[in-house]
Amino acid sequence: MYTPPVAGSKIIVVGAGTFGLSTAYALALKKYNVWVYDRNTVPSADASSTDINKCVRMDYGGDTLSMQLMMEAYPHWHQWNKERAEMGLSPVFHQTGCLLLCKGDSYSDYERSSIKHIREAGYGHTIQELPTPESIIERFPQFKDAVDNGYKVAYLNTEGGWCNSSETIKHLYQKCVDNGVQFIIGSDKGAFEQLLVEDDVVRGIRTRDKVKHIADHVVLAAGPWTASLLDFGGRLQATGQAVIQFSPPPEFIEKFKDSPVWGGDISRTGFYGFPINAEGKMKIASHSVGYVSPRSADNVSVPRTQVTYQDDTIPVKALDNFRKFLGEFMPETDNWDISYSRVCWYSDTTDGKFLVAPHPDYKNLVIASGDSGHAMKFTPNIGFKITQVIEGIETDYSRAWSWKESNNDVLTSSDGTRNITSKPLTLGVGEARMASKVELKAPKKKSS
Numbered sequence: 492m493y494t495p496p497v498a499g500s501k502i503i504v505v506g507a508g509t510f511g512l513s514t515a516y517a518l519a520l521k522k523y524n525v526w527v528y529d530r531n532t533v534p535s536a537d538a539s540s541t542d543i544n545k546c547v548r549m550d551y552g553g554d555t556l557s558m559q560l561m562m563e564a565y566p567h568w569h570q571w572n573k574e575r576a577e578m579g580l581s582p583v584f585h586q587t588g589c590l591l592l593c594k595g596d597s598y599s600d601y602e603r604s605s606i607k608h609i610r611e612a613g614y615g616h617t618i619q620e621l622p623t624p625e626s627i628i629e630r631f632p633q634f635k636d637a638v639d640n641g642y643k644v645a646y647l648n649t650e651g652g653w654c655n656s657s658e659t660i661k662h663l664y665q666k667c668v669d670n671g672v673q674f675i676i677g678s679d680k681g682a683f684e685q686l687l688v689e690d691d692v693v694r695g696i697r698t699r700d701k702v703k704h705i706a707d708h709v710v711l712a713a714g715p716w717t718a719s720l721l722d723f724g725g726r727l728q729a730t731g732q733a734v735i736q737f738s739p740p741p742e743f744i745e746k747f748k749d750s751p752v753w754g755g756d757i758s759r760t761g762f763y764g765f766p767i768n769a770e771g772k773m774k775i776a777s778h779s780v781g782y783v784s785p786r787s788a789d790n791v792s793v794p795r796t797q798v799t800y801q802d803d804t805i806p807v808k809a810l811d812n813f814r815k816f817l818g819e820f821m822p823e824t825d826n827w828d829i830s831y832s833r834v835c836w837y838s839d840t841t842d843g844k845f846l847v848a849p850h851p852d853y854k855n856l857v858i859a860s861g862d863s864g865h866a867m868k869f870t871p872n873i874g875f876k877i878t879q880v881i882e883g884i885e886t887d888y889s890r891a892w893s894w895k896e897s898n899n900d901v902l903t904s905s906d907g908t909r910n911i912t913s914k915p916l917t918l919g920v921g922e923a924r925m926a927s928k929v930e931l932k933a934p935k936k937k938s939s
């Protein structure tokens with residue numbers, strides 16, 4: 492039986508990413524005594540929330556709860572932009588719209604279902620349908636090649652866009668500091684090593700420097716590392732997802748700098764991308780089954796990142812998939828070297844819903860993880876929902892994100908955006924070996 496903290500309790504939050512900071516902020520507003528621990532300076536170089544951009548969308552297929560959560564998040568994003576403008580800082584949220592293109596003459600189920608639910612929720616005004624090849628090209632001429640190669644129907648959601656995710660984390664970190672959250676940061680003194688447990692009651696944590704930190708409650712929000720810190724019985728699994736960047740030539744920058752975020756029939760291909768940012772970088776990512784990196788002791792997948800493996804790129808299989816997709820969707824890219832690549836990690840649950848719940852084996856421990864690759868957009872408001880879970884308040888969210896029976900074998904997405912037909916390959920092995928720097932070069936240039 493879970494006992495919520497009393498007013499003013501000391502609460503330790505492990506992890507200063509989306510889940511951890513958002514929770515710490517919401518708890519601090521309610522005058523809890525909040526302490527955040529992280530193994531790295533914020534934003535942590537290899538955290539999943541650390542990147543140049545992430546998609547912000549309310550298009551969630553049949554997952555209407557996530558759609559609602561996003562609708563609640565938008566005003567917070569605009570408020571944060573206002574705060575930043577007052578401080579002379581660039582916006583964190585860029586409302587470019589999200590353009591969802593589909594292959595063939597009709598929408599895939601995901602797009603069809605998203606439109607239906609968005610309209611039913613009263614947000615129909617945000618949907619602009621582009622039902623013919625001509626209508627897409629007229630509005631977005633930069634996607635002409637994609638249209639000519641079969642992406643013939645699309646819709647734009649004008650409410651969506653992207654956030655500068657590293658800046659978002661920095662912004663939230665400052666809001667936490669301003670509201671009295673204490674931070675313990677460092678590879679030894681900030682790194683969670685173990686729970687302090689007495690008779691199944693969590694009394695605090697021990698960090699890697701062997702120091703004990705006592706608290707009334709602990710929230711474990713270590714992102715894709717969470718599964719490696721405690722036994723979750725297969726409910727959480729770290730999967731690595733490939734991300735690439737190009738630094739396109741000037742004429743292409745003109746064409747693509749004011750683009751919306753796009754999905755290239757995402758529920759069938761997994762590919763989506765971003766407009767070229769102010770530094771001239773264009774990011775494209777794949778939302779797929781991903782890769783695992785099992786540790787030998789127990790086969791639990793532990794994120795393998797460039798912080799430890801500086802020369803890591805992306806698996807050759809992922810590279811091949813990118814080049815095949817882009818050869819059709821954005822053929823100019825055949826002439827470009829990949830300027831940056833990375834494997835970024837999800838904390839996957841089998842149903843694609845977050846895991847935010849008291850841990851049934853311990854008193855005073857709440858898990859806030861299982862992002863399943865889609866939580867960044869909720870950074871400004873998810874902490875308020877997590878705080879309700881910590882306070883023992885039952886909501887639609889607490890029910891959806893509860894501790895469920897595990898089903899280790901089947902991985903799905905909550906909204907149908909991830910077309911998973913196989914098991915994740917092991918990173919570094921066979922087709923999942925890391926691509927060499929030469930292999931990242933442009934295929935056209937390589938053969939010429």
Ligand SMILES: Cc1cc2nc3c(=O)[nH]c(=O)nc-3n(C[C@H](O)[C@H](O)[C@H](O)COP(=O)(O)OP(=O)(O)OC[C@H]3O[C@@H](n4cnc5c(N)ncnc54)[C@H](O)[C@@H]3O)c2cc1C
Nearest residue numbers: 506508509510535539540546683714835862864866867868
């Ligand atoms: C390739 C990719 C693309 C994505 N695209 C999108 C998108 O377009 N839109 C979207 O909404 N979401 C997207 N996401 C998902 C989003 O980034 C995550 O849902 C979100 O960042 C998860 O936050 P988190 O707090 O769980 O994890 P993280 O951000 O990884 O934070 C975990 C923190 O825990 C710390 N930590 C780990 N171990 C320890 C320890 N032992 N002790 C102390 N601290 C520890 C880490 O240093 C880190 O700071 C994407 C994710 C990836 C990987």
